[in-house]
Structure formats: C-alpha cells, structure tokens
Amino acid sequence: MAHTPMILDGKALAATLHDEQAKKVQALAPRAGRPPGLAVILVGEDPASRTYVANKRNACRKVGFHAPEYNLKDSTTTQDLLSLIDTLNADPAIDGILVQLPLPAHVRKEEILLRIAPDKDVDGFHPANLGRLVAGEPGLVACTPRGIITLLDRAGIPISGKHAVVIGRSVIVGRPMSLLLLNRDATVTICHSKTPDLPAAARQADILVAALGRPEMIGRDYIKPGATVIDVGISRGADGKLKGDVRFDEAREVAGAITPVPGGVGPMTIATLLDNTLDAYLHHTGLSSP
Numbered sequence: 142m143a144h145t146p147m148i149l150d151g152k153a154l155a156a157t158l159h160d161e162q163a164k165k166v167q168a169l170a171p172r173a174g175r176p177p178g179l180a181v182i183l184v185g186e187d188p189a190s191r192t193y194v195a196n197k198r199n200a201c202r203k204v205g206f207h208a209p210e211y212n213l214k215d216s217t218t219t220q221d222l223l224s225l226i227d228t229l230n231a232d233p234a235i236d237g238i239l240v241q242l243p244l245p246a247h248v249r250k251e252e253i254l255l256r257i258a259p260d261k262d263v264d265g266f267h268p269a270n271l272g273r274l275v276a277g278e279p280g281l282v283a284c285t286p287r288g289i290i291t292l293l294d295r296a297g298i299p300i301s302g303k304h305a306v307v308i309g310r311s312v313i314v315g316r317p318m319s320l321l322l323l324n325r326d327a328t329v330t331i332c333h334s335k336t337p338d339l340p341a342a343a344r345q346a347d348i349l350v351a352a353l354g355r356p357e358m359i360g361r362d363y364i365k366p367g368a369t370v371i372d373v374g375i376s377r378g379a380d381g382k383l384k385g386d387v388r389f390d391e392a393r394e395v396a397g398a399i400t401p402v403p404g405g406v407g408p409m410t411i412a413t414l415l416d417n418t419l420d421a422y423l424h425h426t427g428l429s430s431p
C-alpha cells in the first residue's frame with residue numbers, strides 16, 4: 142500500500158484562526174472602544190509583494206481590524222519612510238506596523254526596521270524583539286516561524302526532545318525558527334550553504350524545516366522516514382506554477398507529515414501577522430484575551 146503522510150493544511154488552519162480572530166475582535170473592540178489597527182506599508186511595484194500585501198489587508202478587514210494601507214512609489218526615500226513610521230508610532234489607533242520586504246535597494250532597510258516601535262513591531266524584526274527571542278523572553282516573533290510552531294502544535298506534532306534541522310539562516314525565518322524550536326526544548330541543528338553533506342545532516346531530523354530558497358532542492362535523500370517536513374520556500378517556475386524548496390512528490394513517499402506549497406506555510410504567515418497584531422492590541426489596551 143502506498144505511504145500517505147499527514148498533510149499539514151495551513152490554508153484550512155489559517156481560515157480557522159481567522160474565525161477565532163474575528164470572534165476576539167467582536168468581544169474586545171467594544172471594551173477597548175476601538176478595533177485592532179495594523180498599518181500595511183508597501184514600497185514599489187514588486188508583483189509578489191503586492192499580492193502578499195493585498196492578502197494581508199483583506200485578511201485584516203475580514204476579521205474587523207482597522208487596516209490602513211500605504212502604497213508608496215518606488216522612489217520613496219528612507220527619510221520619507223522614517224517620517225511615516227514616526228507618525229504611525231505615535232498613532233493610538235495603530236497597534237502594528239508592517240513594512241513589506243524586500244524594500245527597494247536604495248532604502249536603508251536596517252534604519253527602517255529599527256525605527257518601528259518594538260511594541261508595534263508585528264513582524265518581530267526589531268533587534269529588541271530578536272533579543273527577547275534569544276533570551277527566551279516574551280516578545281513579538283516573526284510571523285512565518287511562529288506560524289510554523291502553531292501548525293505543529295495544532296497538528297499534535299511534539300517538539301520537545303525532538304531533533305529539528307533548519308536549513309537556512311535568514312533573520313526572517315531560519316534564525317527565529319531555530320530559537321523558537323530551541324525554546325520548546327528541541328535539539329536544533331542550523332544548516333546553510335556551507336554545511337558539508339547537507340543530505341546527511343537533514344536526515345537526522347524528526348522535524349525538517351526547509352527555508353533555503355532553492356526551488357525543489359530537497360529530495361527523498363534528505364528525509365528520515367516518518368519525519369515532519371515543513372517547506373517554507375515559495376517561487377514561481379517558468380510554467381507559472383508555485384514551487385517549494387522540497388520535491389513534494391518524493392518527500393510524500395517518506396515523510397510522516399508535510400506542508401504543501403501553496404497552502405502550507407504561506408497562509409499561516411498571514412494568520413500569524415493578525416495574531417501578533419492582536420497580541421500588540423491586548424498590550425496597548427490592557428485587556429486580556431477573551
């Protein structure tokens with residue numbers, strides 16, 4: 142009989158989370174006298190970024206957030222963006238500020254991310270929040286890795302005591318992912334382009350997180366039978382189809398559980414952005430979760 146892994150359906154879980162978020166907004170907004178507010182900033186015309194930002198704004202509005210959108214020209218300067226962030230930092234209707242990445246090359250990204258008030262940093266990219274994660278203290282955590290933890294938890298996949306291998310060391314995914322897994326008592330190996338014998342390192346994993354950004358690089362030989370495989374990669378092939386970093390058809394024959402692309406990690410990133418904004422809203426209003 143063919144082996145069938147558990148499919149970790151991020152799209153379905155994101156829809157459930159959005160229902161839960163809408164109920165929380167309904168319960169909390171009358172007490173706070175305002176809904177949660179997320180400012181969504183896009184600079185330039187990158188088509189993928191436009192799609193993600195539209196999806197974020199639509200998700201926010203569906204659950205009842207106040208979600209002003211700032212679509213800025215590619216020629217926007219670092220100074221223009223800093224001024225906008227200062228205004229939003231001071232705006233009591235705004236709980237979270239989202240600056241979609243990548244920014245145009247002429248914008249000084251580090252300066253922008255540093256300017257966002259840490260308590261409104263719903264992407265978790267500010268050094269203050271990264272530092273809290275390193276220290277194992279509560280703070281806002283990057284959406285993709287936090288969303289992956291939620292996906293594992295809701296699927297009942299244990300983390301404590303497991304060996305997790307994270308391929309990729311970006312500040313957006315690989316590094317915070319490794320720390321979140323470590324904070325949940327996994328034994329964590331971080332791999333990257335200079336890791337010798339990457340397949341052998343990956344085969345140690347009970348939980349394998351592929352976030353290297355190389356389409357369909359991870360095949361059967363990287364996966365221990367029964368492992369949970371989380372595919373963070375997303376790129377569009379010449380045929381127009383979305384591809385992950387994992388060869389899904391090979392991986393499904395060995396993995397115990399696996400995320401599809403699309404419909405796995407991506408929708409969880411957006412659902413988690415809303416969870417982070419709700420956390421910031423609770424902090425700002427002094428309310429507790431219903």
Ligand SMILES: Nc1nc2c(c(=O)[nH]1)N[C@@H](CN(C=O)c1ccc(C(=O)N[C@@H](CCC(=O)O)C(=O)O)cc1)CN2
Nearest residue numbers: 193240241242243264284285403404405406407408410
């Ligand atoms: N400020 C940020 N910038 C970026 C982040 C981020 O978390 N914060 N992450 C990525 C892009 N990203 C969110 O912004 C993102 C990527 C993919 C998806 C998603 O839902 N993907 C779908 C497919 C969508 C499609 O058809 O293209 C899926 O996987 O099913 C959501 C968010 C970089 N920038």
Ligand SMILES: [Mg+2]
Nearest residue numbers: 246248249250
């Ligand atoms: Mg730059």
